Amino acid sequence: MSAFPIALDAFLPGGIQRPTASTVLASLRARRQEAGKGGNLALRLGEEEPVRAGEEQGQGGLSALHLPGAVTELSALPGAGALTLALRLLDIAGKEAHAASRPAWLCVVDPTRTLHAPAVAALGVALEKLVVLQPPSDRLLRTAVRAGRSGAFAGILVDGSALGDVSGLVTGVRRLTLAAEEHHIACVLLTSSRARRGLPLPVAARALVESVPTPVPSPAPTPMWGARREELHVRFLRHRHGPMPRLVLR
Amino acid sequence: MKQAIIAVAALPRLPTEVRGSAEDQRRGVVVDEGQGGGKKGKRPFALRSVSVLVDATAAARAEGVQPGMRVIDAQRFCPMIALDVIARARLEQELAVVAEVLLSCSPVVEPLPPATWSGLPMAAVALDLTGMVRPIPDILADVQAACARLGHRAAVVASPGTRLSFALARDLARETERGLLEVRPKDVPTALASLSVDALELPADLAASLHALGARTAADVARLLPLGGVERLGAATRPILEVLEARAAPLTGLAPPARLVEELELEHPLGALEPLLFVLQPLCQRLAVRAHARRQRVAEISLTLARKRGPPLALKIAFPAPLLDEKAMLRALQVRLERQALGGPVDVVLLEATGLARRGPEQLSLEPGARAEVRAEEALQSLLAEMAAELGDGRAGCLVVTDEPLPERMTRLAWPAPPPPPRPPAPERRRPRRSAALPSGVTSGGRFLAGWPWPLRLLDKPVRLGRELAVAKKEPFGVLEGEDRDDRPYARSYLVLTFADGRRALGLLDEELEEIWLHGWFD
Numbered sequence: 001m002s003a004f005p006i007a008l009d010a011f012l013p014g015g016i017q018r019p020t021a022s023t024v025l026a027s028l029r030a031r032r033q034e035a036g037k038g039g040n041l042a043l044r045l046g047e048e049e050p051v052r053a054g055e056e057q058g059q060g061g062l063s064a065l066h067l068p069g070a071v072t073e074l075s076a077l078p079g080a081g082a083l084t085l086a087l088r089l090l091d092i093a094g095k096e097a098h099a100a101s102r103p104a105w106l107c108v109v110d111p112t113r114t115l116h117a118p119a120v121a122a123l124g125v126a127l128e129k130l131v132v133l134q135p136p137s138d139r140l141l142r143t144a145v146r147a148g149r150s151g152a153f154a155g156i157l158v159d160g161s162a163l164g165d166v167s168g169l170v171t172g173v174r175r176l177t178l179a180a181e182e183h184h185i186a187c188v189l190l191t192s193s194r195a196r197r198g199l200p201l202p203v204a205a206r207a208l209v210e211s212v213p214t215p216v217p218s219p220a221p222t223p224m225w226g227a228r229r230e231e232l233h234v235r236f237l238r239h240r241h242g243p244m245p246r247l248v249l250r
Numbered sequence: 251m252k253q254a255i256i257a258v259a260a261l262p263r264l265p266t267e268v269r270g271s272a273e274d275q276r277r278g279v280v281v282d283e284g285q286g287g288g289k290k291g292k293r294p295f296a297l298r299s300v301s302v303l304v305d306a307t308a309a310a311r312a313e314g315v316q317p318g319m320r321v322i323d324a325q326r327f328c329p330m331i332a333l334d335v336i337a338r339a340r341l342e343q344e345l346a347v348v349a350e351v352l353l354s355c356s357p358v359v360e361p362l363p364p365a366t367w368s369g370l371p372m373a374a375v376a377l378d379l380t381g382m383v384r385p386i387p388d389i390l391a392d393v394q395a396a397c398a399r400l401g402h403r404a405a406v407v408a409s410p411g412t413r414l415s416f417a418l419a420r421d422l423a424r425e426t427e428r429g430l431l432e433v434r435p436k437d438v439p440t441a442l443a444s445l446s447v448d449a450l451e452l453p454a455d456l457a458a459s460l461h462a463l464g465a466r467t468a469a470d471v472a473r474l475l476p477l478g479g480v481e482r483l484g485a486a487t488r489p490i491l492e493v494l495e496a497r498a499a500p501l502t503g504l505a506p507p508a509r510l511v512e513e514l515e516l517e518h519p520l521g522a523l524e525p526l527l528f529v530l531q532p533l534c535q536r537l538a539v540r541a542h543a544r545r546q547r548v549a550e551i552s553l554t555l556a557r558k559r560g561p562p563l564a565l566k567i568a569f570p571a572p573l574l575d576e577k578a579m580l581r582a583l584q585v586r587l588e589r590q591a592l593g594g595p596v597d598v599v600l601l602e603a604t605g606l607a608r609r610g611p612e613q614l615s616l617e618p619g620a621r622a623e624v625r626a627e628e629a630l631q632s633l634l635a636e637m638a639a640e641l642g643d644g645r646a647g648c649l650v651v652t653d654e655p656l657p658e659r660m661t662r663l664a665w666p667a668p669p670p671p672p673r674p675p676a677p678e679r680r681r682p683r684r685s686a687a688l689p690s691g692v693t694s695g696g697r698f699l700a701g702w703p704w705p706l707r708l709l710d711k712p713v714r715l716g717r718e719l720a721v722a723k724k725e726p727f728g729v730l731e732g733e734d735r736d737d738r739p740y741a742r743s744y745l746v747l748t749f750a751d752g753r754r755a756l757g758l759l760d761e762e763l764e765e766i767w768l769h770g771w772f773d
Contacts, residue, residue: 076773079753083706083773103626116708116770117649117661123706127649131630132663133637134645143637152629211752 064244065234066092068186070204071177075193078161081232082209084123085249086157086188091125093155093186102184106130108157109144111137115159137163141172148179148187155186166191167198174202204240207247209233253435254498255379255386257408258362259393260419261348262427264373265305267402268344269334273308276331278315278324280304281367283338297321297335304367306331338367347540348400349375350506354543355393356382360501362416372420378501379408390430399539401532409433409441411496413489417468421449438496443469450493452486468494506544510603512536519557519595523587526555526596531580533601538576541603547572550605553583556598563593569635570647570665572607578632582639634665655732656740657704657769658711705756705770712758712767715747723748724766727756744769 065072066089076082090106098104106129108115113134121127131153135143144158158176160166173189180187189201193208200206210233236244261267265279281304282295299322306315306324314327324331342363349361358378379389390406397404405423407430409415414433418441422429433441445468447460459482465471472494480487492499512533520526530553541548549572556562567582637646647663654660715721727744734740745757745766756770 077751077753078707079749079755079771079773080751081773083771087706101622103622105626105630112707114707114709114770115649115661116657116704116706117651118657119704119706119708120649121651127651130649131634132647132649133641134663135637135641139640143641146636147633150629150633152626152633211754 062089062092062247062249064236064239064241064247065089065205065207066186067204067240068093068096069181069184070240071173071180071187071189071202073189073191073201073203073206074209075191075195075206075237076161076209077193080209080211082161082190083159085209085232085234086190087120087123087125089186089188090130090155090157091123094126094129097154103152103154104129105153106155106157107144107147107153108132108159109140109147110134110159111140112159112162141169141176144187145172145175145179148176148183148185151183153183153185155188156180158187158189160195161190161192163192163195165196166201167196170199170201177202177204200238203238205236205244206238208235208237210235252381254410255382255408256410256412256415256498256501257356257377257379257386257390257393257406258374258412258415258419259348259352259377259397259404259406260372260374260416260423261345261397261402261404262372262423263305263403264341264344265336266307268341269336271307271334275307276310276313276315276328277334278303278306278310278321278331279334279336280321281338281341282335283367295335297333299325303333341367341373345373345375346504346507347536348397348402349504351396351400351539351543352377352393353504353506354396354545355389358501358503360504372423374416374419376412376416376501380498386432387430390432394428394430396539396543400536403427405429405431407431407433409496410435410438410498411492412499412501413492414438414441414496417445417449417451417493421445435496439469442472442494443467445469445493447471450490452490456483456486510537510540510544510548510606512601514599516597516599519597521592521595523584523592526587526592526599527580527584529599530583530601531576533599534576534579534583537601537603538574538579541606542574542609544606545609546606547574547609548579548603548605549607550603551579551583552602552604554598554600554602555592555596556600557594558597560594563590563596565590566604567635567639568605568643569631570638571631571634572605572609573628573631573635574609575628575632575635578635581632581636585636585639655730655734657708657730660704661708705772707773708756708770709768712769715757715766715768720749721747721766722750724757746772 062085065074065085072089074082074086090108094104094106106125108130110132111134115132117127120130131147133143133147140158140160140163144156147153148156156176160169163169176187176189179185189203191201212231212233232249234247234249236246265281266273266277269277269279271277271279280297280301284295299320301321303315303317303319303321303324305317310324310328310331315324315331319327321333342361345361345363349359352359352375356377356379360376362374362376364373377393379386382389386408390408393406394404405419405426405428407415407419407422409418410433418431418433422431447457447465447467447470450457450468450471452460460471460474463474465474471490475483475487475491475494483490491497514529514533516529520529537548537551548569550566550568552564552566554562554564565586567586569582573579634646644663647665650662650664652660652662725746725748727746730740730742730744732740743759743761745759747755747757747766747768749755754772755768756772758767758769759765760767
């Protein structure tokens with residue numbers, strides 16, 4: 001994992017491949033000056049300000065969550081919308097891989113065996129490129145690591161939301177991270193926000209996903225509304241690029 | 251007419267390789283011809299001091315032992331030599347397997363076993379390369395590589411004549427064991443000048459008389475023929491003329507056997523999994539190589555572990571996607587064998603491909619990344635094979651939407667198959683299904699496309715909602731009525747449950763008991 005935020009790369013003088021101490025200091029100074037002008041999401045570090053995910057953000061505002069070559073953990077309760085968010089991240093990874101002429105297969109490790117095909121297709125995910133593995137819960141990460149090491153996937157979703165205790169996943173997540181780094185896979189790990197935890201999981205980013213009812217009364221129910229939520233709040237508890245503001249997805 | 255090109259792959263060390271003897275041990279091989287006579291039928295083979303060695307390991311050769319020696323003579327050079335006996339049928343079976351694998355290099359292949367294994371035999375396989383598009387040297391290298399995948403050393407020669415190729419391959423194999431040679435029509439005289447008389451397979455007395463006349467090479471014999479050589483050679487004239495004139499004899503094409511079986515009888519029984527996997531690895535590799543040569547993929551394998559005492563252990567593994575990866579086969583076997591006890595020492599291992607799928611032509615795209623895509627698909631097939639063995643049937647595959655009326659049956663895992671040919675429309679059902687709340691004209695499988703989404707997580711069996719206090723809002727979602735595939739009527743009222751924290755779930759209303767059951771999450 002790089003010690004330098006991605007946003008710094010734009011301020012590095014041209015021709016320098018590896019930053020030195022002086023270039024980093026210069027970049028930090030330039031960054032601070034830019035941050036004083038207002039800046040964008042990556043420069044407003046440490047500020048808790050909601051960012052509306054809209055058209056101006058790349059990848060539907062999910063760029064902070066989409067981390068190829070790393071594991072992103074989404075913690076939520078069932079029904080909060082984390083699975084939809086994870087599948088969207090997987091879809092982005094698949095499209096990026098397809099554009100880069102890399103294998104664009106996607107994988108979902110689903111020990112709960114509850115993934116519903118019509119709803120996944122309705123999200124726009126190509127079912128013929130989505131491989132689902134349904135291991136027992138005790139072989140969850142072992143299966144995911146095996147899938148990652150095969151090198152056939154652009155994105156892997158590991159559904160650990162049914163686990164009541166994730167303290168034993170540290171070693172498996174580390175192995176999954178190594179496999180993701182090696183094959184440039186975007187891995188998303190779903191956990192329950194109520195699960196018991198020991199050591200923090202070695203993930204690149206951890207975010208809490210919550211479904212927040214809108215203050216404005218929703219319109220009359222239509223057949224489509226059941227699958228949509230008004231607002232999805234993504235609160236970052238950790239990110240490898242430093243503190244991140246809250247994301248509000250509509 | 252197009253000039254014929256016949257290639258011959260001579261296998262000089264086939265007996266030792268089939269026997270599996272280590273080259274650093276002093277060992278020789280004698281072949282049991284299986285032609286025992288006697289009034290009561292076949293007699294068991296008896297190893298005698300006058301039996302002839304057909305092959306010897308490198309360590310034995312280093313001490314002076316040569317193929318063709320009698321056992322008693324070999325023991326003079328190497329008193330510690332150990333002798334192995336191998337059945338002629340086993341050698342011919344292996345030669346047929348080599349020929350089957352070489353079908354990947356040419357459509358017309360013929361195994362050429364020696365008439366007798368008591369002399370100086372050399373098994374060979376002939377291939378008809380006439381009209382092949384690829385360069386001949388590349389094909390010869392492929393032939394040698396295919397033999398090497400089965401663990402055999404081969405000297406491969408291509409020339410316009412069948413017997414000429416065979417003689418040149420034998421001669422080359424004696425010198426190098428792994429040689430490649432292409433003889434073009436204009437180079438035939440040069441090749442004959444370098445071909446020794448011993449390679450012409452002449453009777454011993456005739457070869458000695460030719461040697462006495464000063465004939466050392468085939469070119470010398472050619473010069474003798476107009477000078478009364480035909481009369482002196484007699485019946486051997488025809489095969490010699492076929493060599494000297496480079497005549498192409500048509501080959502009898504090999505028809506591969508319907509069953510793909512690899513069997514290994516163990517000298518010492520195996521009772522542990524680790525050595526058994528060590529034994530299974532080459533069997534899987536040979537199975538994959540043979541299937542590849544037949545332009546097929548392995549869809550199902552069965553393993554039988556036979557014992558002298560006790561019943562055999564048999565297991566069968568079906569792969570979600572047909573594959574050719576021997577490592578994936580071995581891992582799938584390993585996963586299944588780890589789950590069950592062997593139950594005793596194993597004496598015979600039999601691996602059979604009980605399911606074979608046709609492998610279509612591989613169209614390689616020129617786009618960047620096409621090769622990576624092919625590699626990814628192969629890796630995926632291997633992964634699915636391993637996962638199918640580890641997780642069980644129906645636990646690995648792609649999501650498929652089925653045309654079932656009940657939502658919990660709409661999802662299935664399968665490997666996407668190519669679209670089937672169009673079939674005539676099925677006759678109408680006696681009592682067509684009806685749905686009161688759904689728009690007309692929408693099939694159940696395509697309901698989600700018509701604006702009726704189902705939750706991302708759908709439970710196989712609904713669970714009763716214990717704490718309804720947490721539900722902030724209940725709103726009707728839809729009513730499903732109709733008959734399922736078994737003609738059983740159903741009527742369901744679905745609700746969308748919104749919890750106090752904003753989460754949403756799909757509920758099922760039991761109107762009789764006035765209870766709400768949780769059926770899924772809009773996650």
